[in-house]
Amino acid sequence: MAQIIDGKAVSAAVKEEVAQETAKLKEEKGLKVGLAVVIVGNNPASRVYVNNKKKACEAVGFQSFEYAMDEDTTQEQLLDLVNVLNRDARVNGILVQLPLPSHIDEKAVINAISPEKDVDAFHPVNVGRIMIGDYAFLPCTPAGVMRLIASTGVDITGKQCVVIGRSNIVGKPMAMLLLQQNGTVTICHSKTKDLKEVCLGADILVVAIGRAKFVTGDMIKEGAVVIDVGMDRDENGKLCGDVDFESAEKKAGYITPVPGGVGPMTIAMLMKNTLTAAKQQAGLE
Ligand code: NAP
Numbered sequence: 001m002a003q004i005i006d007g008k009a010v011s012a013a014v015k016e017e018v019a020q021e022t023a024k025l026k027e028e029k030g031l032k033v034g035l036a037v038v039i040v041g042n043n044p045a046s047r048v049y050v051n052n053k054k055k056a057c058e059a060v061g062f063q064s065f066e067y068a069m070d071e072d073t074t075q076e077q078l079l080d081l082v083n084v085l086n087r088d089a090r091v092n093g094i095l096v097q098l099p100l101p102s103h104i105d106e107k108a109v110i111n112a113i114s115p116e117k118d119v120d121a122f123h124p125v126n127v128g129r130i131m132i133g134d135y136a137f138l139p140c141t142p143a144g145v146m147r148l149i150a151s152t153g154v155d156i157t158g159k160q161c162v163v164i165g166r167s168n169i170v171g172k173p174m175a176m177l178l179l180q181q182n183g184t185v186t187i188c189h190s191k192t193k194d195l196k197e198v199c200l201g202a203d204i205l206v207v208a209i210g211r212a213k214f215v216t217g218d219m220i221k222e223g224a225v226v227i228d229v230g231m232d233r234d235e236n237g238k239l240c241g242d243v244d245f246e247s248a249e250k251k252a253g254y255i256t257p258v259p260g261g262v263g264p265m266t267i268a269m270l271m272k273n274t275l276t277a278a279k280q281q282a283g284l285e
Pocket residue numbers: 141164165166167168169170171188189190191192195208209210211229230231232262263266
């Protein structure tokens with residue numbers, strides 16, 4: 001039976017570190033840390049994410065600035081706001097909640113955010129810096145996964161690592177981070193042949209597909225570290241992951257649950273990135 005990796009506990013520890021450092025910066029340097037969160041339209045899931053980010057900011061002692069814009073906001077209006085926030089010294093990090101309404105070009109908006117304030121690490125400059133291993137901050141979900149793997153004590157060096165999914169926000173950066181930690185990395189996607197065979201070779205398996213319970217116990221190597229990034233709904237509408245937890249925990253050595261695994265890490269790493277941005281902008285890092 002696998003050991004459960006407790007994402008709530010690990011994320012609480014990250015937030016505690018951030019809170020302590022934030023308090024110290026304020027006390028010793030008079031520095032306040034600020035995150036601006038921009039939401040456009042009325043997507044209910046986005047609303048929940050933005051509220052959670054606001055709460056996390058309060059918990060670690062950041063100032064949070066929320067900009068809620070109407071669904072019919074034009075691209076120009078949104079770009080104007082991003083430019084204002086780029087110049088606002090109180091704002092260390094800017095997060096534009098995705099997805100944006102379809103009439104707005106997400107790429108144009110991401111490209112407009114100053115790379116120094118791009119705490120999601122989606123800007124091409126930050127993506128490029130991850131490729132060459134010279135990064136200021138890492139995209140929050142893959143960074144959270146790395147922290148969860150570290151919490152197991154398993155050394156990535158020399159391990160066969162398999163990432164299922166090649167999205168720009170999860171799969172690709174995930175693979176780069178595992179590579180930087182000396183893993184031997186395979187990236188799988190919807191056209192991969194013999195997925196089960198590839199997965200069975202994985203000492204570390206990271207699954208980011210978006211299909212409920214897709215990876216089953218018979219695809220997992222005995223003792224593997226299994227990280228489930230998926231946030232899906234099962235046949236009863238209940239939140240679940242991309243991994244069939246019940247069969248997988250019988251084979252894995254370590255496994256993340258859904259909920260309570262990767263999910264809480266993403267916001268914790270966002271707080272960490274915002275603190276890093278603030279320190280860099282103040283010339284402290
Ligand atoms: P995405 O952009 O839709 O990418 C999905 C990837 O999975 C694609 O690369 C796709 O391959 C691959 N895929 C789909 N079906 C497959 C199959 N049958 N076999 C192998 N690969 C397959 O998704 P994403 O944004 O990376 O998100 C993935 C999951 O993670 C979702 O459930 C999402 O909700 C969740 N997520 C969670 C967090 C968190 O904080 N916990 C954060 C971000 C995402 P192709 O490229 O060939 O199409």
